[in-house]
Amino acid sequence: MGLGLGLPLVISSLTAMLAPNFVVLVVARSLFGFGIGRFRAISVGLGARLVLQEHVGRTTSLIFAGVSLGMLIGGPAGALIGDLAGVPRLASARAVRCGAAGTVGFVAFAAIVPAVHAMPK
Numbered sequence: 001m002g003l004g005l006g007l008p009l010v011i012s013s014l015t016a017m018l019a020p021n022f023v024v025l026v027v028a029r030s031l032f033g034f035g036i037g038r039f040r041a042i043s044v045g046l047g048a049r050l051v052l053q054e055h056v057g058r059t060t061s062l063i064f065a066g067v068s069l070g071m072l073i074g075g076p077a078g079a080l081i082g083d084l085a086g087v088p089r090l091a092s093a094r095a096v097r098c099g100a101a102g103t104v105g106f107v108a109f110a111a112i113v114p115a116v117h118a119m120p121k
Helices: 002-017 022-050 053-084 091-112
Strands: none
Touching: 002 022, 002 091, 022 053
């Protein structure tokens, strides 16, 4: 389930970077909003199930802070790293960086975060 939450975010970012016009960009950013809304709604419950009861508040705040900082810093940091590495500012180069970062994130998520199964009713 967790990897499925991140998929709309990666797809929307790639689509936004390759958008040929404003309409496609708006649709891509709307998909991003949908994906981040799903992630935020579900992450509270997942955070509570991954840690001991006394750490739930801290875990939830770290999840929200990480998502917010990632959205705020991720784009400019990616552009800076690309500029420092000499990567030209082409849409395709940014899309490759975004796809690579998304892939690394998916692999890290799958390797680090334990599986959380549905609670019995």
